[in-house]
Amino acid sequence: MRGVGVPRAEAGGDVERRKRAAGKESGRDINQRDRQKEKHGSFHSGVFSWKMRRRIPQSRAERLIAACRFALAVGSLGSVYFDRASNLPAFVFAMLIAYAIYALLVAIWTEASRTTSKRWILANHVLDMTFFGWVNYVGPSSPFFSYFVFGIICATLRFGRRGTMLTTLAATSVFIASSAASVPAATFELNRFIIRGAYLLVLASMLIFLADYHERIQRDLARIARWPRSPRRDQEELIDSVLREATSIFGARRAVLAYEHLSERFAFQGEWDSGAFKLSEIYEPNSADAVVSTSFQGEFVRGQLFLFEGTPPLLEEMNLAEIAGTVIAVRLDQFHAALQLQRGAVAEERVRVARDLHDFVLQSLTGVALQLRTLPRRMTENPEEARKRLVEVEQVIAAGQKELRGFIDDLRPEPDDFDRLERRFREQWEIDVDSEVSPVVHLLPLDTRYEIHAIVNEAVANAAKHAQARRISVAIDVEDGQVLVDVADDGRGFPFHGRYDLQSLIATNRGPVTLKERVSALGGSMVLDSSITGAHLEIRVPLSQ
Template identity: 35%
Template sequence: MAESRRDSPLVDPQYSPQSRAERLIAAARVVLAAFAFLGIWLDPSEPTRYVRTAYALLAVYIGYALLAAFLVWRSAAPPGRQTFAMHAFDLAVFSLFMFFTQGPTSPFFVFFVFSLACGTLRWQWRGTLWTAAATLALFLGMGVYAAQVIGDPAFELNRFIVRSAYLAVVAALLAYLGLYEERRRGEISRLATWPLGAPQEVRSLAREMLEHAAAVLGAPRALLAWEEPEEPGLRLACWSGGELQWSRESPGALQPLVAEPLAGTDLLCRDIRAPRPAVFHTSDQGFRRWEGRPLHPDLAARFGVGAVLALGLKGEGFEGRLFALDKAGMTSDDLVLGGIVARQVVARLDRFYLLQRLQQAAATEERVRLARDLHDGVLQSLTGAALQLETASHLLEEDPGGARQRLAEVQRLIAAEQRDLRSFVQQLKPAPLAPFEVEASLVARLKELAHRMERQWGLRVALDVQPIDGGISEGLSHEIYRMVHEALINTARHAGASTGRVEIAGRDDQVRITVADDGHGFPFHGRYDHAA
C-alpha cells in the first residue's frame, strides 16, 4: 500500500491551489468594484440611462464583494461547489452593469476581462474557454440588441469588432497560460514522485528510471548509456513501448558518445539526420548553437535516432549519458527540465552502487566476525577437548575410572559447544529478541561458560552481572560473551590462575567489563583502555 502511494502522483495535475486563488479573486473583486464606484462618482455623466438602477446594482455588488472577501480570507478551505455559483453571479452582475451603462460601448468592459482571469485561476484553460464562450455570447447579444433592436446611435461597429477581438485574444492567451501552468504542475508532480525503490538488479533499476524519465520528458523512447571505472565497457539500456533492450559493449566502443566540442554539455537536436544538424547546448554563457553530428554515428544508427535530448551523467563511481529520443518540437525548456531529470538519475544510480558497496562490506565484515568467533570459540574448545582426550588415552590402562570421567567432561564440553553454536546460528536469523530477553540469555550463557571453565580448565569463575539500563541488543550481547570467553580462556591457558572474577555493568550508554584473576600476568603494569 505504501509503495503504491509513493509511485502515484502527489496531486492531480489538474489541481490548482484553490484557497490562494479565491483569496486573490476576492481581493481583486473588492478593488475593481471600488474603482468602478469611484469612476462613476468622478464622472457622473456615466451612466446616462438607468442611473438609479446602476448605482443600486453597484452598491449591492460592493457589499457582496466585501462579504465574500471577509468569508474567503477567514476560511481555511476554498468555497468548493459554491465557486461555480459565485462565478455565475459575477458574470450576471457584470452583464447587467454593462447593459445599464451603454451596453457594448460601456467603459466597464474590463469586468468581462476580470471574469476570464477568474475562470483561468479557478479551472485553468477549461474555465477560460467556458467563460470566454459565455462572455462573447453576452457581448455579442448586447451588440445585436444595441444595433438592431433599439438602434442606439452611440453604437460603433468598428469599436464593437475591436472589443470582441480583444476579448477573444485575451481568452486565448489566458487559456494557453492555464494549459501551460497545468503542464508544469504535471511535470513537477512526476518529478516529486520519482521512484524510490531499491531494486537488487541494475536492469530493473534501469527499466524503472527510464520509464519514469520518458514520462517526465514526454519522450517515446529513452536510452541510458554509462560506464563504471572498475568495470570497463559501456552499458546500454533502451526503453521503448514498455520493453527494455540491454547490451554491454567492449571497452572503447561507441566512444565518444557525443562530439568532442559538446563534451560536458547537455544538448538537443531536432533532427540529426539533416545534412547539417543544428544543435543547441548548454554552456557557462547560456544556450549556444552548434552545427554538426552530435552523436557517435554507430550509436545513432543502431537506435535509429532522429530527434534527441542528450543529458550528461556524472556520479560518484560512474559517468554516462541519458538520451530522450523522438520527442517532437523540443525547445530550450526541455534542456532545463532534462537537467533536473538527469540529477535524479544520477542520485538513483549513486544510491544503487552505494547500497551494493555497503552490502559487500557488511558481508565481508560478517565473514571476518564469523571466522573470529569460530576461532575464539569452537576452535579453543576443540583444543581443550583434544587435551582432555589425550589425558584420557593415558589413563585408560592405569585408571579406567579417571579416563571415563575425562570422556564425560569431553562429552559435556561438546554439548556446551553445541548450545553455543545453536545460539550463534540463532543470532544470524533476522528475528530479534527483546532487550530483556537478550540480557537474560547473556547471563545464562555466562553461567554456563563459568561451569565449563571450571570443569575443563579447573578455573573457578565468580560472576557479577548488573542490570543494564535500557537493555542490550543481540549484537552487543554476542560481543560481550565473546570478549569474556576469550579473556577467561587466556586466563586459564596463560596466567596459571585458579580463580577468576567477571563483572559486567552498564551506565550512560556504556558497558564496563572487568575480568580479574589470581594468576601471573605480563611485564606490563597499569591500565590499557581501548576508548582512550
C-alpha cells in the same frame, strides 16, 4: 522515507508507490493513471470535480481575485461618476455602488476566512459573469468591457484550461448578445465591436494556453515526484522504473542512463517494443541523435540521461529534464548508500562470527585434539583414566556442537527481506504489497529484525486472509529510539469500526490476537483504525526491548 511511516489516509487510497502488480507499469498504464487523476483531480487543478470535501483551504488566488474585483468595481464606479457624458440611468449607478459594496465584503471575508467551498467559488463566478453581461447591456461603454477580461482571468486562476474555455465561450456569447441588444442598428459601431471581440478571443486563447501549460508542468512534476523513493535491493528494478517514467514524460521511445559510482561504471538502455518496456545493460552509451540530454551529480554518483526517438524539447522541457536528472541522482544515491550499509553490516557480522568461532569452537577443538593425542599412552598405562578422558572429550565435543549450531542459527537468511515478503504474498494471495523500509532498519540487532519481520508478516497475512484486501502498504522506520511500523490496506476492515489503542483492544477483546501478544511482549504500542474502506495499523516498538 517518511519520518513516521505511511501517513494516515483512507486505506487503499491514492497510495501511488513505486510498484504495481509485478512492480512494473507500461507507458499506457502510466498515461491512463494520469488521465484518471486529471479527470477526478482537485478543483483548483482545472477540473470540475465535486466528489471531494465541501470545505477547502482558502487560496491566494481567491484573495487576489477578491482584491482585484473590488479595485475594478471602484475604478468603474469612478470612471462613470466623472464621465458626465455617459448618460447612464441612475439605477445603473446604484447597481455599480451595490456591486462595489459586495466586492468589498467578499474581499474582507476572503482575507479573514481560512476556508471556503467549491460551491461558493462557482456561485461567485457565475454571479460575476451575470452582472458583467447585464452592465454591458445597459451601458456598453469602455469601463464595462474590462469586466469580461477580468472574468476570463478569474477562470484561469480558479479552474484551469477547461474552465477558461467554458468561461471564454460564455463571456463571448454574453458580450455579443448584450452589445447587439443594447445599441440600435443605426448607431451600432461595428469596428469597435469587432476589435473588442478579437481582443477578447486573443486574450482568452493566451490564457487557455497558460492554464494548459501550468497543468502540464504540474502533472509532469507530480509524476517525477512519484518515482521510486525507497532504496531498492535490485538495481535493474530501480533503473527500469526510472527510465520507464522518463520516456513516458518526454514522449521518447528509447532512453539510456550511464553513470559512475566510485570506481564502477554502469550503462543501461530501456526501449519500448510492441507496448512492452525492455531493459538491457550496455557497454558503451552512444549519445548521437539524442533529443534530450541532461547530466546529473549526487553525493556518490554522477552521469547522464539520454532520450531518443522523441519530439525535440522546448526550453521548459529542458528545465524539466534537469529536475528529472536531480531526482535520478538522489534515487541512485539512496540505492548505493543502502547497498553500502548492508555490505558493512554483513562484513561486521562476519568478523563477529569469526571471532566467536575462534574464541569458543576452535579453542574447544584444540583442547580435544591435545587430549586425544595422549589417549594411546593412557590406554596402556591406566585404562580407567583413559575412559574418563574419552567421556570428557565427548562432553566437550557435544558442547562445541551446541555452540556451532547456535552460530549456524545466527547465520540464517536475513529476516528483513521484505522484497521476498512482497513476492510471496503476490504469488500466494494475488495482492499488491508495497513496502518502504528505511536503510537504518537493516542495521538493527538480529532479534529486533526478526520481531519486526514477524509483526509485518502477521499484519499482512491478516489483511490478505480476513479483510480480502487487494493492496497493502507497509512502511518501517526508526525514530526517537523506536521502530515504527505502519500497515494500511484497502480491504473491508475488521468486524468493528473506529480507532482503538492497544489497551482498549485488550480490554474489549477485539483485534488480532497474535499481533496484540507480540506488541505487548515487546513493550510496544499499537493503534488500530478500522472502517469499511480498510484498516490502518500504527505499531511502535522500543529498541531497548
